[in-house]
Amino acid sequence: xxxxxxxxxxxxxxxxxxxxxxxxxxxxxxxxxxxxxxxxxxxxxxxxxxxxxxxxxxxxxxxxxxxxxxxxxxxxxxxxxxxxxxxxxxxxxxxxxxxxxxxxxxxxxxxxxxxxxxxxxxxxxxxxxxxxxxxxxxxxxxxxxxxxxxxxxxxxxxxxxxxxxxxxxxxxxxxxxxxxxxxxxxxxxxxxxxxxxxxxxxxxxxxxxxxxxxxxxxxxxxxxxxxxxxxxxxxxxxxxxxxxxxxxxxxxxxxxxxxxxxxxxxxxxxxxxxxxxxxxxxxxxxxxxxxxxxxxxxxxxxxxx
Numbered sequence: 001x002x003x004x005x006x007x008x009x010x011x012x013x014x015x016x017x018x019x020x021x022x023x024x025x026x027x028x029x030x031x032x033x034x035x036x037x038x039x040x041x042x043x044x045x046x047x048x049x050x051x052x053x054x055x056x057x058x059x060x061x062x063x064x065x066x067x068x069x070x071x072x073x074x075x076x077x078x079x080x081x082x083x084x085x086x087x088x089x090x091x092x093x094x095x096x097x098x099x100x101x102x103x104x105x106x107x108x109x110x111x112x113x114x115x116x117x118x119x120x121x122x123x124x125x126x127x128x129x130x131x132x133x134x135x136x137x138x139x140x141x142x143x144x145x146x147x148x149x150x151x152x153x154x155x156x157x158x159x160x161x162x163x164x165x166x167x168x169x170x171x172x173x174x175x176x177x178x179x180x181x182x183x184x185x186x187x188x189x190x191x192x193x194x195x196x197x198x199x200x201x202x203x204x205x206x207x208x209x210x211x212x213x214x215x216x217x218x219x220x221x222x223x224x225x226x227x228x229x230x231x232x233x234x235x236x237x238x239x240x241x242x243x244x245x246x247x248x249x250x251x252x253x254x255x256x257x258x259x260x261x262x263x264x265x266x267x268x269x270x271x272x273x274x275x276x277x278x279x280x281x282x283x284x285x286x287x288x289x290x291x292x293x294x295x296x297x298x299x300x301x302x303x304x305x
Contacts, residue, residue, distance in 0.1 A: 044273025044286035045235025046249025048219040050206030051184035062171035063148030066138035077300035102136035126159035166192035180210035265291030
């Protein structure tokens with residue numbers, strides 16, 4: 001009987017965690033790591049991940065975007081999430097003529113949770129974390145078309161329980177150099193094989209345009225998720241200086257998080273950030289609002305060889 005109570009308390013604690021995270025993301029209460037924009041640029045620009053012609057490595061973005069990278073890059077990032085969650089990422093890209101090889105390692109640490117008995121006394125603690133490792137490939141198919149793909153392994157660990165699955169991403173980009181008009185299609189987190197839980201597969205279709213007479217780039221993107229909901233995101237990048245950009249964005253999280261209190265979630269989906277380039281070092285920062293749920297900040301550091 002005691003063992004059953006312990007198990008029940010364990011499951012309740014884990015369920016509470018997943019509900020809190022699912023409330024923030026409006027996604028399946030598992031695989032949260034696969035839906036979060038670890039690309040700091042994307043996070044600052046409303047979460048737009050279908051197109052990134054900046055030439056900087058885009059973690060968990062459209063794999064075809066790696067074809068814009070011109071030199072060897074290594075990147076590390078940190079996410080200060082809500083409710084004590086911490087995210088870490090590292091990635092790299094290796095250019096070889098028309099081809100690009102990429103690697104990513106991403107980690108979410110949800111912290112420690114208590115196991116209690118029937119009287120509410122803490123007996124022990126357990127940790128919960130998610131990890132994803134992926135390898136990608138991108139190439140320039142023609143002057144206007146770029147293609148890419150990524151295969152990864154997702155692993156979730158809660159106490160002594162572990163669950164892992166393989167997934168893949170596919171992407172294509174159409175880019176015209178003369179008018180800086182770019183279109184992208186990105187199938188994200190498609191499962192390889194059977195999955196016991198709903199998988200967070202998304203189809204992202206977006207465009208990116210550098211305006212002719214203004215120092216401004218606009219990104220517009222539509223996202224169709226596994227839950228059969230259509231979302232949108234809009235991002236802007238103000239090109240103040242070749243070494244300094246300011247980014248602003250908005251997405252439909254406000255409507256996803258509405259709980260009847262409009263004021264509490266009014267700015268949900270808003271985001272902002274900046275980038276600084278200096279002697280091969282690229283620093284990016286982003287802050288995202290999830291309304292009443294709180295704010296999320298992240299930073300990344302990229303070194304271009």
